[in-house]
Amino acid sequence: MAGGVGAARFLQGLVRVLPEENVTVIVNTGDDIELHGLRISPDIDIVTYTLADIVDEEKGWGIKGDTFHCLEFLKRYGYEAWFNLGDMDLATHISRTRLLREGLRLSEVTDRHRRALGVKARILPMTDDRFETYVKTNAGKMHFQEYLVKRGSTDQVLGVCFEGAEEAKPSQGVLESIESSDGIIVCPSNPIVSIGTILSVGGIREALQEASARIVGISPIVGGRPVKGPADKLMEGLGLEVSAHAVADLYKDFLDAFIIDNADSGECGRIEGLGIDVIATNTVMRSMLDKISLAEAALKALRMRG
Amino acid sequence: MAGGVGAARFLQGLVRVLPEENVTVIVNTGDDIELHGLRISPDIDIVTYTLADIVDEEKGWGIKGDTFHCLEFLKRYGYEAWFNLGDMDLATHISRTRLLREGLRLSEVTDRHRRALGVKARILPMTDDRFETYVKTNAGKMHFQEYLVKRGSTDQVLGVCFEGAEEAKPSQGVLESIESSDGIIVCPSNPIVSIGTILSVGGIREALQEASARIVGISPIVGGRPVKGPADKLMEGLGLEVSAHAVADLYKDFLDAFIIDNADSGECGRIEGLGIDVIATNTVMRSMLDKISLAEAALKALRMRG
Numbered sequence: 001m002a003g004g005v006g007a008a009r010f011l012q013g014l015v016r017v018l019p020e021e022n023v024t025v026i027v028n029t030g031d032d033i034e035l036h037g038l039r040i041s042p043d044i045d046i047v048t049y050t051l052a053d054i055v056d057e058e059k060g061w062g063i064k065g066d067t068f069h070c071l072e073f074l075k076r077y078g079y080e081a082w083f084n085l086g087d088m089d090l091a092t093h094i095s096r097t098r099l100l101r102e103g104l105r106l107s108e109v110t111d112r113h114r115r116a117l118g119v120k121a122r123i124l125p126m127t128d129d130r131f132e133t134y135v136k137t138n139a140g141k142m143h144f145q146e147y148l149v150k151r152g153s154t155d156q157v158l159g160v161c162f163e164g165a166e167e168a169k170p171s172q173g174v175l176e177s178i179e180s181s182d183g184i185i186v187c188p189s190n191p192i193v194s195i196g197t198i199l200s201v202g203g204i205r206e207a208l209q210e211a212s213a214r215i216v217g218i219s220p221i222v223g224g225r226p227v228k229g230p231a232d233k234l235m236e237g238l239g240l241e242v243s244a245h246a247v248a249d250l251y252k253d254f255l256d257a258f259i260i261d262n263a264d265s266g267e268c269g270r271i272e273g274l275g276i277d278v279i280a281t282n283t284v285m286r287s288m289l290d291k292i293s294l295a296e297a298a299l300k301a302l303r304m305r306g
Numbered sequence: 307m308a309g310g311v312g313a314a315r316f317l318q319g320l321v322r323v324l325p326e327e328n329v330t331v332i333v334n335t336g337d338d339i340e341l342h343g344l345r346i347s348p349d350i351d352i353v354t355y356t357l358a359d360i361v362d363e364e365k366g367w368g369i370k371g372d373t374f375h376c377l378e379f380l381k382r383y384g385y386e387a388w389f390n391l392g393d394m395d396l397a398t399h400i401s402r403t404r405l406l407r408e409g410l411r412l413s414e415v416t417d418r419h420r421r422a423l424g425v426k427a428r429i430l431p432m433t434d435d436r437f438e439t440y441v442k443t444n445a446g447k448m449h450f451q452e453y454l455v456k457r458g459s460t461d462q463v464l465g466v467c468f469e470g471a472e473e474a475k476p477s478q479g480v481l482e483s484i485e486s487s488d489g490i491i492v493c494p495s496n497p498i499v500s501i502g503t504i505l506s507v508g509g510i511r512e513a514l515q516e517a518s519a520r521i522v523g524i525s526p527i528v529g530g531r532p533v534k535g536p537a538d539k540l541m542e543g544l545g546l547e548v549s550a551h552a553v554a555d556l557y558k559d560f561l562d563a564f565i566i567d568n569a570d571s572g573e574c575g576r577i578e579g580l581g582i583d584v585i586a587t588n589t590v591m592r593s594m595l596d597k598i599s600l601a602e603a604a605l606k607a608l609r610m611r612g
Contacts, residue, residue, distance in 0.1 A: 037404030098343030
């Protein structure tokens with residue numbers, strides 16, 4: 001189960017210690033947004049580009065060596081250009097928009113794209129249905145991308161709401177992959193707007209609770225702070241503590257083991273108190289070696305018997 | 307009245323001898339096509355980019371210095387990429403597609419674009435309605451762009467048909483601009499698929515016949531051959547002679563004067579026999595000076611009293 005950048009980095013390691021074709025990634029679509037008439041699926045694209053080895057590693061999103069000539073020209077026509085859309089990247093959005101209009105489901109489009117880019121892992125959008133994450137802030141309610149990108153996560157968070165969550169059904173293969181999995185990993189992604197969204201889609205949380213496979217999570221919080229992104233602001237806004245323990249608590253109804261950073265090893269006892277095995281290791285992924293080590297730790301935790 | 311490249315070159319000269327804001331260009335939309343889910347209006351864009359001084363002069367279409375990174379990536383997704391779409395150019399198509407979906411008319415979109423790019427001349431699509439030029443060939447019936455670009459005008463032309471012509475109405479301002487004009491110029495464009503299309507839109511031909519202003523045409527045929535494009539193949543396919551005279555004959559019900567190339571001065575008598583004044587000059591526009599001289603010749607012909 002994956003959000004964007006953090007998950008994609010972890011997956012880079014995972015597909016080096018597991019046959020890539022054995023991996024199924026269930027990806028958050030709550031960040032999806034229509035911009036300039038094009039359907040953008042940021043997390044799906046980050047995961048796909050990363051596994052295709054074409055991601056811009058420095059930024060963590062977009063395509064290596066991409067240019068922004070189209071976006072610059074859109075500005076000349078007076079459009080807001082706060083969301084970066086590279087020229088190569090646009091091909092993905094143009095294709096997705098066209099295929100969706102032709103009646104394909106998002107999961108079919110995603111599958112077509114990842115195959116075209118040579119990705120062997122299955123990539124499943126959490127849902128094919130409309131699902132949009134909005135953030136309630138002191139400056140009003142806004143789409144998550146507007147909160148994150150346009151306004152740089154500077155507004156005070158008062159709440160989060162998932163539009164469409166009540167009607168959204170898991171896309172085809174999601175529940176089946178959970179049921180038949182040999183091991184489930186919750187990637188180090190934002191527990192509210194990346195994993196929380198996936199968990200809110202009808203039946204997914206229940207499938208996890210009933211899964212026969214072990215479920216291992218990786219904390220996105222290191223030393224009381226998110227490695228990347230606004231998880232701290234969102235958690236605080238929802239009245240949660242910003243800690244590995246608080247994340248584990250959100251997952252406690254289905255999690256068997258939780259991998260936390262050495263920096264948070266003081267929380268081991270509290271997390272074990274939730275009935276969850278804890279592994280403390282280095283979770284900050286700077287090099288490929290870091291990613292591979294973390295993937296190995298996750299596989300080891302999946303094989304543990306609690 | 308204008309098609310694409312030939313007309314745009316002529317207009318470059320015209321706006322140097324006339325205040326640009328006094329010029330209204332009625333542009334062919336029969337070449338319009340939807341590709342990759344985007345609405346492409348080739349002639350409108352060529353005219354707009356040229357008057358905005360951002361056209362790729364060498365090619366005659368597209369934007370100077372544009373890149374093709376998006377198109378290259380679309381190929382990776384398996385799409386046909388026979389129609390060149392530059393990255394900056396794509397901003398125009400993305401914007402047009404979006405605005406049309408939001409309910410704007412093509413004429414409103416065109417006006418917004420040309421203003422954003424600093425073009426003072428009014429640019430009017432011949433129609434806001436669906437109008438598509440198809441070519442019947444020995445290889446089957448195909449969209450004009452497919453005939454021209456994808457297959458390089460190599461198929462034998464058996465006929466031409468204008469889909470939507472019977473229902474298409476002139477866009478707002480077209481008939482009014484013809485009625486109130488001080489002088490009307492038929493640009494050196496393809497008489498079948500650029501000017502013929504415009505003439506087929508309901509009421510335009512009649513408005514020209516009744517116009518109080520003089521109407522001057524410029525031959526796109528030089529020495530029995532088109533300067534550019536497949537006018538010869540289309541004219542032959544329709545059983546027409548490929549000559550300045552044959553073009554004049556297509557316009558004889560409304561044309562007051564026709565500017566032909568010196569190379570075709572042998573046709574003066576035949577064209578005058580149609581009741582049309584003839585001016586022979588250099589019509590091949592290689593330099594800006596050529597363009598300005600041709601524009602001056604056209605203005606002079608508008609002022610002549612036949």
